[in-house]
Amino acid sequence: MACIVTGMSIGHALLGLLESGPRHGYDLKRAFDEKFGHDRPLHYGQVYSTMSRLLKNGLVEVDGVEAGDGPDRKRYAITDAGITDVARWLATPEKPEPYLQSTLYTKVVLALMTGRDASDLLDTQRAEHLRLMRILTDRKRRGDLADQLVCDHALFHLEADLRWLELTAARLDGLTKEVRG
Amino acid sequence: MMPAGPLLAADSLHKAYGPTPALDGADFSIHGGEVVAVMGPSGSGKSTLLHCLAGIVTPDSGTITYAGRELSAMNDTERSALRRSDFGFVFQFGQLVPELTCVENVALPLRLNGAGRRDAERTALAWMERLEVDDLGGKRPGEVSGGQGQRVAVARSLVTNPKVLFADEPTGALDSLNGERVMQLLTDAARSAGAAVVLVTHEARVAAYSDREIVVRDGRSRDMERVV
Numbered sequence: 208m209a210c211i212v213t214g215m216s217i218g219h220a221l222l223g224l225l226e227s228g229p230r231h232g233y234d235l236k237r238a239f240d241e242k243f244g245h246d247r248p249l250h251y252g253q254v255y256s257t258m259s260r261l262l263k264n265g266l267v268e269v270d271g272v273e274a275g276d277g278p279d280r281k282r283y284a285i286t287d288a289g290i291t292d293v294a295r296w297l298a299t300p301e302k303p304e305p306y307l308q309s310t311l312y313t314k315v316v317l318a319l320m321t322g323r324d325a326s327d328l329l330d331t332q333r334a335e336h337l338r339l340m341r342i343l344t345d346r347k348r349r350g351d352l353a354d355q356l357v358c359d360h361a362l363f364h365l366e367a368d369l370r371w372l373e374l375t376a377a378r379l380d381g382l383t384k385e386v387r388g
Numbered sequence: 389m390m391p392a393g394p395l396l397a398a399d400s401l402h403k404a405y406g407p408t409p410a411l412d413g414a415d416f417s418i419h420g421g422e423v424v425a426v427m428g429p430s431g432s433g434k435s436t437l438l439h440c441l442a443g444i445v446t447p448d449s450g451t452i453t454y455a456g457r458e459l460s461a462m463n464d465t466e467r468s469a470l471r472r473s474d475f476g477f478v479f480q481f482g483q484l485v486p487e488l489t490c491v492e493n494v495a496l497p498l499r500l501n502g503a504g505r506r507d508a509e510r511t512a513l514a515w516m517e518r519l520e521v522d523d524l525g526g527k528r529p530g531e532v533s534g535g536q537g538q539r540v541a542v543a544r545s546l547v548t549n550p551k552v553l554f555a556d557e558p559t560g561a562l563d564s565l566n567g568e569r570v571m572q573l574l575t576d577a578a579r580s581a582g583a584a585v586v587l588v589t590h591e592a593r594v595a596a597y598s599d600r601e602i603v604v605r606d607g608r609s610r611d612m613e614r615v616v
Contacts, residue, residue, distance in 0.1 A: 326605075330603060330610060330612065333603070333612070334601070334612040336592070337592060337595060337596060337601055337612075340592060340593065340595075340596035341596050341597075341598075343596070344593075344596040344597060348572060362593055362596070363593075365592070366591075366592045366593055369592040370592075373429060373590075376429075376605075377429060
């Protein structure tokens, strides 16, 4: 399963984590991985490059530096501008992604255009979606509430795909006539 | 690991209601302890398939074999006895007797099989505990929520320790959260009891609780395990 926080919003997620109090870079990474990373933990490099950018933009400040060798030992604190930035990000709706030209759509049309059995393609895809849904459902049963929320999000999206597959299967006769002219 | 042969199997089932074919060569198989989802659009024949498998409807042709015995070779009395002893049923709604309390509802199949009231209700309460509705024993179905009522119905379907549980859209009348809880408890209880579950559903999130799925379309079935 993909990390639920996209590359675009890692900075905001790290900023949000800082709102509860100052943290070191490695502590931020650990908190991020635990809450949002799931199967895709952040690289240390990502954390430090993101923190450098936030520092440069005045959204965080250095609250202290630990003595010693090794990687970045700075402790970061969020600034007032950072808090405002988090609030703005939370209040801004995400752009819904309509997937209008999905690969699945292309495959169905191409199958019909080339005289292949599109219902085979749809059945195989449904089975693959359900296979993943079983894995997620099993993970939900074993996981805590946060795991359940993440899996639910993925499950509902897969279910939406499946509803499209079912509707497309029901429309194959009409679609075949249109595509083949 | 699955045993060599299926517990329940159907081969080339045909069934028509008047001129309309409901099943047109459908196959099916399930092993003990397995949960198989039967999926497909409305009117595809999936409920007819379930009714044939359960011996409620007799197919026009084709064979159904349960534990090595052919259902079509049994008379009505034998099939009824088999349904009472070996099969359990859960439907979408309307299955509890409104005049009886929940524990009396769950105990009903045992009472019909001749068990005494005290023993039957003790067993019923144990199943209600597994379905997390043991605190509702004294209430009537009209006094509990839809999700609770469905869990009571699941407890009743399992109280006779059936070998096969037939569930036809068991969460169809429930919201997501209650539907999910019912599916978790139903599949956990059935698996721990070693019962096979034939789960008819058009919802993918419900089918995701199964081990594999069979898709029915235009009266014909497709075992997706053999496709992928």
